[in-house]
Amino acid sequence: MPSSPDTAHLSLAELSHLLQRIFLGHGTSPAVAQVLADNCARAERDGSHSHGVFRIAGYLSSLASGWVDGQALPVVEDVASGFVRVDAANGFAQPALAAARALLVEKARSAGIAVLAIRNSHHFAALWPDVEPFAEEGLVALSVVNSMTCVVPHGAQRPLFGTNPIAFAAPREGGDPIVFDLATSAIAHGDVQIAARKGELLAPGMGVDSLGQPTCEPKAILNGGALLPFGGHKGSALSMMVELLAAALTGGNFSFEFDWSQHPGAQTPWTGQLVIVIDPSKSGGNSFAQRSAELVRQMHAVGLERLPGDRRYRTRAKSLAAGIPLPTAELAKLRELVI
Amino acid sequence: MPSSPDTAHLSLAELSHLLQRIFLGHGTSPAVAQVLADNCARAERDGSHSHGVFRIAGYLSSLASGWVDGQALPVVEDVASGFVRVDAANGFAQPALAAARALLVEKARSAGIAVLAIRNSHHFAALWPDVEPFAEEGLVALSVVNSMTCVVPHGAQRPLFGTNPIAFAAPREGGDPIVFDLATSAIAHGDVQIAARKGELLAPGMGVDSLGQPTCEPKAILNGGALLPFGGHKGSALSMMVELLAAALTGGNFSFEFDWSQHPGAQTPWTGQLVIVIDPSKSGGNSFAQRSAELVRQMHAVGLERLPGDRRYRTRAKSLAAGIPLPTAELAKLRELVI
Numbered sequence: 284m285p286s287s288p289d290t291a292h293l294s295l296a297e298l299s300h301l302l303q304r305i306f307l308g309h310g311t312s313p314a315v316a317q318v319l320a321d322n323c324a325r326a327e328r329d330g331s332h333s334h335g336v337f338r339i340a341g342y343l344s345s346l347a348s349g350w351v352d353g354q355a356l357p358v359v360e361d362v363a364s365g366f367v368r369v370d371a372a373n374g375f376a377q378p379a380l381a382a383a384r385a386l387l388v389e390k391a392r393s394a395g396i397a398v399l400a401i402r403n404s405h406h407f408a409a410l411w412p413d414v415e416p417f418a419e420e421g422l423v424a425l426s427v428v429n430s431m432t433c434v435v436p437h438g439a440q441r442p443l444f445g446t447n448p449i450a451f452a453a454p455r456e457g458g459d460p461i462v463f464d465l466a467t468s469a470i471a472h473g474d475v476q477i478a479a480r481k482g483e484l485l486a487p488g489m490g491v492d493s494l495g496q497p498t499c500e501p502k503a504i505l506n507g508g509a510l511l512p513f514g515g516h517k518g519s520a521l522s523m524m525v526e527l528l529a530a531a532l533t534g535g536n537f538s539f540e541f542d543w544s545q546h547p548g549a550q551t552p553w554t555g556q557l558v559i560v561i562d563p564s565k566s567g568g569n570s571f572a573q574r575s576a577e578l579v580r581q582m583h584a585v586g587l588e589r590l591p592g593d594r595r596y597r598t599r600a601k602s603l604a605a606g607i608p609l610p611t612a613e614l615a616k617l618r619e620l621v622i
Numbered sequence: 623m624p625s626s627p628d629t630a631h632l633s634l635a636e637l638s639h640l641l642q643r644i645f646l647g648h649g650t651s652p653a654v655a656q657v658l659a660d661n662c663a664r665a666e667r668d669g670s671h672s673h674g675v676f677r678i679a680g681y682l683s684s685l686a687s688g689w690v691d692g693q694a695l696p697v698v699e700d701v702a703s704g705f706v707r708v709d710a711a712n713g714f715a716q717p718a719l720a721a722a723r724a725l726l727v728e729k730a731r732s733a734g735i736a737v738l739a740i741r742n743s744h745h746f747a748a749l750w751p752d753v754e755p756f757a758e759e760g761l762v763a764l765s766v767v768n769s770m771t772c773v774v775p776h777g778a779q780r781p782l783f784g785t786n787p788i789a790f791a792a793p794r795e796g797g798d799p800i801v802f803d804l805a806t807s808a809i810a811h812g813d814v815q816i817a818a819r820k821g822e823l824l825a826p827g828m829g830v831d832s833l834g835q836p837t838c839e840p841k842a843i844l845n846g847g848a849l850l851p852f853g854g855h856k857g858s859a860l861s862m863m864v865e866l867l868a869a870a871l872t873g874g875n876f877s878f879e880f881d882w883s884q885h886p887g888a889q890t891p892w893t894g895q896l897v898i899v900i901d902p903s904k905s906g907g908n909s910f911a912q913r914s915a916e917l918v919r920q921m922h923a924v925g926l927e928r929l930p931g932d933r934r935y936r937t938r939a940k941s942l943a944a945g946i947p948l949p950t951a952e953l954a955k956l957r958e959l960v961i
Contacts, residue, residue, distance in 0.1 A: 365704040366734025366904045395705025396898070398735040402906050423871065425863075440925030451863050453870075461866070463859040514853025520802040520930045521860075523917070524790050527800070531792075531914050532762065532900065534907025539920060559735070559898065561871065565705045567741050568873025575870050578862070581878060586779030591859045 291614045292606025298336075299324035301617060305339060308622030310346045311353030318377045322408050328607045330598030333473030334409035336609065336617060341550040342407060343620065350549035351375065351405045357382040365394040368533075371404030376428065376556045379404050380413055391422060391560040399558040402535035405551035406430070410450035411464035411595070413558065418452035418460030421572065423561040426450045429529040431552040432539040434468045434510045437519035440495055442509035445538035445552060446472050447525035454563070455579060456572040463591035467522035468510040475501045475510070528557045630953045631945025637675075638663035640956060644678060647961030649685045650692030657716045658747075665748050667946045669937035672812030673748035675948065675956060680889040681746060682959065689888035690714065690744045696721040704733040707872075710743030715767065715895045718743050719752055730761060730899040738897040741874035744890035745769070749789035750803035750934070752897065757791035757799030760911065762900040765789045768868040770891040771878040773807045773849045776858035779834055781848035784877035784891060785811050786864035793902070794918060795911040802930035806861035807849040814840045814849070867896045 293301070302320035307313060319342065327335030345351045355374025359382050362368050367387050371379035379401045390397035406428045417424035430445030448471075450464040466472075470489045478485055479501035492498040493507030504510060512518035530537045535555020543549035563571030579590060602608075609617075632640070641659035646652060658681065666674030684690045694713025698721050701707050706726050710718035718740045729736035745767045756763035769784030787810075789803040805811075809828045817824055818840035831837040832846030843849060851857035869876045874894020882888035902910030918929060941947075948956075 360906075362904050363732065363734035363901075365736065366901075368904070368906050370906065393702065394733050394735075395702035396733075396735055396737040397704065398900060400905055423866070436921055436924065436926050438926050438928060439921065443920055443924045449860075451859075453863075453866050461862070463863075465856045465859055467856075513856050516930070517804045517806075517852050517857070520790075520804055521788075523800070523921070523930070524792075524802075526917055527762070527792050527914055531910050531917065532902050532905045534905050537913075537917060537920070561737060562702075562705075563871055565701050565707070566739055566871045566873050567699075567707050567709065571870050574876075575866055578865055578870065578876060581782055581876070582775055582778065582862070585775065585782045587775050587777050589777060591855070591862070 289611055290608050291611050292608055293614075294606055295324055295328050295602070298327060298607050298609070301621070302336070302339065305617065305620045306342070306353070308620070309343045309353070315353055315355070315375060315378050318381050319375060322377055322412050324607070325412055326409050327609070328599055328602040329595040331409050331595065333471055333477055336613065337473065337477065338407060339617065339620070344548040345405070345407070345551040348546040348548035350543050350546035351551050351553070359383045359386065361386060365390055365397045367397065367399045369399065369401045371401055373403055373553070374405065375551075376401055376404035376406040377408060377413070380556070380558065387558065387560055388417070388420065388422065391562050395565040396559065396561045399560070400533040401556040401558075402533040403553070404535065404556055405553055406556055407551040409464055410448045411452070411462050411592070414450045414452035415460060415462050417560055418454045418462065421454050421564070423454070423563050423571070424452045424558060426556065426558040427525040427529045428556040429526050429535070429538045429552070429554045430472070431541070433472060434512055434522060435491060435495075436523065437512055437516040443539050444512070444522040444526060445554070446510065447522045447529070447538070449521065449525065453575050454572045456570070456576040458576060458579065459592065459596045461575055461579065461590065461592065465513075467512055467518050467525060469513045469518075470510060472510070475504055479505055529555045533557055628950055629947050630950050631947055632953075633945055634663055634667050634941070637666060637946050637948070640960070641675070641678065644956065644959045645681070645692070647959070648682045648692070654692055654694070654714060654717050657720050658714060661716050661747050661751050663946070664751055666948070667938055667941040668934040670748050670934065672810055672816055675952065676812065676816065677746060678956065678959065683887040684744070684746070684890040687885040687887035689882055689885035690890050690892070698722045698725065700725060704729055704736045706736065706738045708738065708740045710740055712742055712892070713744065714890075715740055715743035715745040716747060716752070719895070719897065726897065726899055727756070727759065727761065730901050734904040735898065735900045738899070739872040740895040740897075741872040742892070743874065743895055744892055745895055746890040748803055749787045750791070750801050750931070753789045753791035754799060754801050756899055757793045757801065760793050760903070762793070762902050762910070763791045763897060765895065765897040766864040766868045767895040768865050768874070768877045768891070768893045769811070770880070770893075772811060773851055773861060774830060774834075775862065776851055776855040782878050783851070783861040783865060784893070785849065786861045786868070786877070788860065788864065792914050793911040795909070795915040797915060797918065798931065798935045800914055800918065800929065800931065801934075806851055806857050806864060808852045808857075809849060811849070814843055818844055868894045872896055
């Protein structure tokens with residue numbers, strides 16, 4: 284792959300392999316290392332920098348703290364014809380999803396809809412990689428995950444909710460799936476961390492400081508402050524729904540329930556995740572993928588230039604052609620983490 | 623019921639009966655009249671004025687135009703163990719839901735999750751009355767319905783989406799269910815109509831005029847203007863999701879697809895509706911209703927005074943105690959509509 288003095292370019296396989304070795308050397312099983320490395324490399328490939336290699340330090344810190352079990356074996360329970368439950372056994376959510384995925388798809392195709400309830404899990408990644416593959420198989424998928432107390436409910440004084448993202452994916456004929464992944468906070472926590480690292484100010488309306496006063500200073504948000512929900516009471520209602528679906532409905536912790544104070548360095552929220560998968564071939568009328576392609580055509584016809592997900596697909600295409608760009612200093616740091 | 627010279631007070635049964643007679647006299651079947659009257663009376667009872675008796679004129683205008691079939695017999699199709707489809711046969715969505723409801727609940731309890739896809743339907747009411755009863759039975763419900771082109775997608779120039787509400791209901795131990803119903807537009811269309819009628823200005827950020835310029839004037843929005851999505855690109859993504867779930871997945875029309883120009887007076891959008899019902903008794907851990915009660919306790923503990931839905935429950939309690947208040951002039955107008 285071509286490289287400049289400041290920027291290296293890696294293939295997806297190269298980056299994934301490097302990250303896999305890092306995870307393996309820091310206490311995960313080979314299976315967990317593979318799932319997390321692939322997830323993280325794909326995020327970096329697509330330009331989701333806040334969930335790419337930027338996250339490695341947090342993963343390793345959490346693993347070192349003993350807070351999350353990198354060797355956990357998820358326990359899949361076949362509960363009903365449309366309901367799969369997984370106890371992630373204090374491991375990461377992505378291996379739990381991987382363990383239940385085939386059963387979930389089989390149920391969705393047979394019953395028309397199926398739900399996967401993951402509990403006792405740590406989700407520290409972007410959510411779109413969890414739903415996009417379903418759309419690639421012709422299925423519609425919706426997922427929610429709660430995280431850790433950092434968002435003040437609309438009308439409240441102190442934080443309670445997590446950033447609580449909602450991700451959705453749907454197949455589209457003749458094009459990439461329609462995929463979005465949105466934090467129900469006004470900004471994702473990772474983006475606040477990145478702004479703090481760069482010394483940049485945030486737009487107004489993103490968060491409050493430790494006294495509950497509005498601030499644009501990312502460090503004030505991170506040091507005892509909190510985020511606000513997006514879209515006022517509506518985003519706040521959706522964030523509450525995510526708590527109910529991802530925690531109450533799975534048997535996982537609410538964002539405010541876990542106590543990691545005995546695990547200095549812990550960063551991964553110990554909560555739950557819900558995934559709903561629908562088989563659109565059961566619906567009436569024309570093929571779903573044709574219909575979603577029609578919706579996209581009409582969105583462009585009214586002047587929309589960029590669909591949700593388009594930036595990821597464009598960055599992905601560039602990365603596939605020229606390699607995934609990484610600052611050479613960052614790559615050197617990663618290589619030092621290989622044990 | 624007590625009444626002042628300006629305000630009459632009706633019981634739910636009295637108002638529902640009056641509305642039923644109005645619907646019956648304007649071309650609906652007895653079954654449809656009963657469902658719509660009950661829905662509309664409950665909205666008025668709970669203070670959802672934009673979806674209460676305010677809507678009667680629009681219902682009657684649509685029925686008179688021949689655009690919607692007030693006698694339609696919904697056709698229920700049992701597609702799979704978790705999938706029910708209904709062809710509303712160009713009738714209203716609420717009778718279609720009523721026709722499929724028992725089968726949907728049976729499937730949700732058996733499979734753990736089930737979906738109802740209603741197409742060829744007209745939804746002209748609030749969405750929370752569709753989901754709240756599921757929570758009263760201990761189930762979790764999510765519903766979306768698309769409507770008619772009046773919302774400019776974020777980043778586009780012209781309207782395409784409907785107001786596309788999302789409603790959610792969940793049981794709660796020792797209290798009313800947790801229910802919200804939110805338009806993915808910055809404001810509900812009915813509230814713009816009410817503001818226009820009252821001559822009030824809207825808050826900034828709600829809509830644009832016929833030239834696509836921001837405006838606070840409700841009449842400018844209604845006369846060739848359009849609404850904006852709530853919460854920028856995030857609300858816009860959710861509105862797009864509603865189009866995909868309520869139209870593409872049901873076999874119904876997108877908000878921009880129907881042409882009512884040959885039916886002057888038509889006001890009811892001819893689209894689709896999706897309802898997802900989950901049985902939380904299938905989940906791991908403690909009882910869902912206990913868990914949701916715990917979430918509510920913690921929301922109050924961080925300073926939240928009013929939960930989504932609280933205003934409706936409080937108004938409902940007042941209406942149950944003292945009757946549903948209606949201006950006597952409005953009541954007189956309603957009585958004139960009885961044929």
